[in-house]
Amino acid sequence: MSTRPLTDTETEALSLGLKFDTGIGNKSFTDYTLKNSIWSDTEAEKGFKQGVTACCIALSANTPRSLPRRYISALKELGKDNSIFISQADKGGGVVIMDKADYVRKMEQLLEDEDTYTKKRPGHAKEEAMIFNGKVRKILGGSEMGRRLKHLIEEDPRPPTMRGLPKTHKPGVPMRPITSGIGSAPHRLAKVLAKPLSKAMGSISGSHLRNSEDLLRRLKGTSMRYKKMASYDVKSLFTQVPTDGALEAF
Known part of the structure; x- marks a missing residue:
């Protein structure tokens, strides 16, 4: 998707995939x-x-090293080129190369959705993080187990960042927003608290499906005669869920 021509070596190096271990x-x-x-x-x-x-x-x-030197040189040159954006595709695991100007334009189009995103003044995220940390300290200080988790509080938090994955399987190649909370106020604590919740998945509600194999297992032996199966794709699911309603339901 980029106007930048690739050399044969660059194409070969990228064809290994973005998760290939370079050994470096x-x-x-x-x-x-x-x-x-x-x-x-x-x-x-x-x-x-x-x-x-x-x-x-x-x-x-x-x-x-697990890569030939010519591949390493090619990847370094691609990394230095600020005119392109290299990303994993949203589906299929392929490698996508876009002109950075197109990538920025598509991401700005996402952020123009005022129903989902709100512009805040500089320093707002820092203030919210400090308020969060204060409330967490108060909660954790109320029990022995909680006090053992206090070291997980991020003392110098930074705002979450967002990037986009190209949906090459959709017309116009829109972007799927991916938010990274690494370094944010709740991140380290959330990782620890999520473990017991993840283990409980499937035991709270019988409607939870682990994967497509789980669906096939449940449908095994079910007569599909006179029945229709429908699959619904919710656009931007997580940004469409009302926070207050979700907390009340929880």
């Missing part, structure tokens, strides 16, 4: 340790994980 990284020992440790680990568990991590790093140091 600059993560430090601390990065690996933090990623693999959880707040409830004992000192013995932390020591064991640090030992395993150190061994893995030592072994990987002698592992040859």
